[in-house]
Amino acid sequence: MATIYEVSKLAGVSLATVSRVINNNTPVREATRIKVLEAMDKLGYHPNSVAQSLASSRSNSIGIVVSELNGPFFGTLLSDIETAFRKAGKHVIIAAGHSDEKLEKESISFLQSRNCDALILHVEAVSDDYLTELADKDVPFVLLNRFVPSLYQRCITLNNQHGGYLATQHLLQLGHTNIGYISGPMWKHDAEQRYNGHLRALAEFAINSSQSVFYEGDYHEKGGADGMTQLLNTDPQITAVVCANDEMAAGAMTAARELGRSLPEQLSVVGFDNVNFSHYMCPKLTTVDYPIGGMGQMASRWVLKNVYQQKLGDIQNVFEPRLIQRDSAAAAK
Amino acid sequence: MATIYEVSKLAGVSLATVSRVINNNTPVREATRIKVLEAMDKLGYHPNSVAQSLASSRSNSIGIVVSELNGPFFGTLLSDIETAFRKAGKHVIIAAGHSDEKLEKESISFLQSRNCDALILHVEAVSDDYLTELADKDVPFVLLNRFVPSLYQRCITLNNQHGGYLATQHLLQLGHTNIGYISGPMWKHDAEQRYNGHLRALAEFAINSSQSVFYEGDYHEKGGADGMTQLLNTDPQITAVVCANDEMAAGAMTAARELGRSLPEQLSVVGFDNVNFSHYMCPKLTTVDYPIGGMGQMASRWVLKNVYQQKLGDIQNVFEPRLIQRDSAAAAK
DNA sequence: TAATATTATGTAAGCGCTTTCATGTATAGC
DNA sequence: GCTATACATGAAAGCGCTTACATAATATTA
Structure with a gap:
């Protein structure tokens, strides 16, 4: 690999000048610039980025x-x-x-x-x-x-809070009143906030949140499946479930179907994130878009x-x- | 950020020795090594990887x-x-x-x-x-x-050839004889080879491949949907389709359902890749695992x-x- | 045209390390 | 106790660049 030194020699200029045309940060006369560029071209020169980093500390x-x-x-x-x-x-x-x-x-x-x-x-x-x-x-x-x-x-x-709110609000507007919630790990900030949004929506529709069943999942498919199973066991009257992310929604929907619920007729599900496979799921997942x-x-x-x-x-x-x-x-x- | 020089001064040894304990490539007396390590520790020293790269050309x-x-x-x-x-x-x-x-x-x-x-x-x-x-x-x-x-x-x-073979062989073994194929872009080597495997399976089961409908897709969902639509138009008798990847399979299944086919009863689909969402699809996708x-x-x-x-x-x-x-x-x- | 201001280019000192080669020091052999 | 050998350490030359700073070339002004 050619170095800046060889370029400078071929172009008949100093190292500094070559460096200047590379970095284009100090004026260089047009004729000189062209000479240098030609030399670089002829030698197939590419600056060594490691050396650049060391010298410039960037x-x-x-x-x-x-x-x-x-x-x-x-x-x-x-x-x-x-x-x-x-x-x-x-x-x-x-x-x-x-x-x-x-x-x-x-x-x-x-x-x-x-x-x-x-x-x-x-x-x-x-x-x-x-x-x-x-x-x-x-x-x-x-x-x-x-x-x-x-x-x-x-x-x-x-x-995130507003996202959680939107998910639950949507279900409430669809007429659901018995809504389960499958959360992410509550030590994660986003999980906590999404849940807060859920509670806010519930409150706004005057639903007592103590009636609403809750499961703390892991943001993974398995957690969603476990959560759905437990929610439906705890309260078979649930007609809708909010999942704090799409992966859990996938697991939850599979579990619900295995428990004999038809989706979305008997059970509505809303996810969160709008990951790229959320529309591969069936029914296609209604979810909250995370940009x-x-x-x-x-x-x-x-x-x-x-x-x-x-x-x-x-x-x-x-x-x-x-x-x-x-x-x-x-x-x- | 402390440099190797400061470490060497604090430890009372030369640069070279510090470098040796960092790289652990030349014997250093145990007592010296410890002195150096302590100095590094005290200064919170981490080698500058850029300088290391430049000097070692790695x-x-x-x-x-x-x-x-x-x-x-x-x-x-x-x-x-x-x-x-x-x-x-x-x-x-x-x-x-x-x-x-x-x-x-x-x-x-x-x-x-x-x-x-x-x-x-x-x-x-x-x-x-x-x-x-x-x-x-x-x-x-x-x-x-x-x-x-x-x-x-x-x-x-x-x-890939064998993968294509496995997909089609599976369908043939299930008794399908009228099998469509949605390929990836044929300029891609893997697409071509998967298709070759398909043909080989067909030949092995004495199915004339000219009867088998083919569509060249793009490895994306849309291509799968378009492919399925075209395949079913060309030959409504198809009972199974091999898709050269899972994404196209997702699109194809959606399209098939929209055309009124129930899956997998009226139409079987096999994918390729076994991407992580392939079991979120419904029916869960039978596919060829790409390790x-x-x-x-x-x-x-x-x-x-x-x-x-x-x-x-x-x-x-x-x-x-x-x-x-x-x-x-x-x-x- | 000389003096001055501007701009372009060159010189050389690092950046923080690795590594060759030389030197020093301990151990063994006689 | 003296030389031969192994081993541990140090000195110093780069690695390929950037960037003050100094200097040379050119443009501007009176």
């Missing part, structure tokens, strides 16, 4: 921590983030945190040691305090789907703007969910 | 090109690759090629300029010649799901073994698919 890499790499949710996120940075000539280093405190911390320090210029974090298990401390360190980061009051400018969140792609783009913009000084539009910190009506929720009989 | 990063970041298929792949490398202290840089020749090439040169030690490529659009030339360059790479004869040691492939995770691990092993000289087991170049029987394929009436 690595042009952004570290991303997500909970899982598989699964429908993060794929969309990563895809949009990668596209955004790729355009800007940055690259993305990915680590999975698996919703585990130790692994999340490891991922973060791993990415730090990789000299990332910034991090985009979708972390669930580390504490607010840990994040606040991290903010005092040198590496800038944005938080996705997590609100830490002291770090509010760097939080890109969904109004994760847009939020990923916004996180990218935050980084481009605050770390790389690009002039870009304002940052939208809070995104609003919206209800996607499909076929899994029907009017109460 | 970046400890592996570039991955996949077609898409979203979608169920690549998530599984990336997840297993990331896990494997993370354990080895390497990191993964990801780029999407979008099945487009230009973008695939761009992705590859992008990763090259990032000084990746190796690449794992799932590329579809670039030519065999391009890959053969690339192999003469300096960066080592493995190919996933692609067989290039001259590069056979670095190809990790699925026996993409295992193949990703094998690709990782190839890199660890051939690039980082780790002593690991043999490389398995060809993986075998297997049929996953669920509910979408039933006996012919």
Whole structure:
């Protein structure tokens, strides 16, 4: 691989000048620039990004921590983030945190040691305090789907509460009054907030929430199935169930069918997230859309703007969910 | 951030010695090692990986090109690759090629300029010649799901032909004789091979393939839906359809139902890939398992073994698919 | 045309590490 | 006790760039 030195020799200029045309940050006379470009071309020269990083102490890499790499949710996120940075000539280093405190911390320090210029974090298990401390360190980061009051400018969140509200409101408007709820793990902020939204909708329709059956699931298919089984055992009169994410909705619907309920005639189900397979399910899942792609783009913009000084539009910190009506929720009989 | 220099001063040894304890590649007296480790600890020192890369001309990063970041298929792949490398202290840089020749090439040169030690490529659009030339360059790479004869040691492939065979054989064994086929884009090697397997099964059961209706789809849901519609129009007598991937199967099943077919009673469907949502579909999809995770691990092993000289087991170049029987394929009436 | 302001280019000192080669120090052999 | 050998450590030269700072070339003004 040719080095900048060889280019400078071939072009008959100094290293510095070559560097200038590479970085395009200092004026270079047009004739000189052309000479250099031609030399680079002739040698098939590409700058060594490692050397660039060391010299400039910018690595042009952004570290991303997500909970899982598989699964429908993060794929969309990563895809949009990668596209955004790729355009800007940055690259993305990915680590999975698996919703585990130790692994999340490891991922973060791993990415730090990789000299990332910034991090985009979708972390669930580390504490607010840990994040606040991290903010005092040198590496800038944005938080996705997590609100830490002291770090509010760097939080890109969904109004989960409103999402939970929309799901339940929809069922209530369809005439359901006996609505079960399958939650995510309550230690996760979004799970708690979605549930709060559910309660708010119930209250608004003057339904006593103590009548409403509740199950704390795990955000996975199995939890949804278990939850549905338990809910229907506890209260066979239930006519609708809100699931705090689509995966659980999938499990719940399967379980309900196995228990002899026809969907959506005897039982309506609403999910949350609008993952890409939610319309493969049958009945096609009515769910709350989580604009994760847009939020990923916004996180990218935050980084481009605050770390790389690009002039870009304002940052939208809070995104609003919206209800996607499909076929899994029907009017109460 | 503390540097190796500060550590060496605090420990009262030279830079070289600190480097030795970091890399653990040259004997260092135990007492010295401990002094150094304590100094590192006290300073909260982490080696600067960029500087390490520059000095050693190894970046400890592996570039991955996949077609898409979203979608169920690549998530599984990336997840297993990331896990494997993370354990080895390497990191993964990801780029999407979008099945487009230009973008695939761009992705590859992008990763090259990032000084990746190796690449794992799932590329579809670039030519065999391009890959053969690339192999003469300096960066080592493995190919996933692609067989290039001259590069056979670095190809990790699925026996797609056999997979196609299994899908059709299953339907034939269930008594179907009028079987439609919805293919992927025939310019993609795997699509072609899956179809060849289909033909082989047909031949084995003495079915004239010219009777068998065929549609060339796009590996996406829409293509599956269009394909099913066209197939049923062309030949309403069809009792079974093989789809060359699960996404098309999803579209096809929806379309079939909209055309009034009950599944699987009036129409059996078999997919290919066994993506994670295939059992969310209803009826749950009978499909051919693509062990993409295992193949990703094998690709990782190839890199660890051939690039980082780790002593690991043999490389398995060809993986075998297997049929996953669920509910979408039933006996012919 | 000389003096001054502007702009373009070159010089050289790092960035934080690895690694070769040289040197020093302990151990063994006689 | 002296040399031969092994082993542990240090000195210093890069890895390929960026970026002050210094200098040279050019444009501007009087």
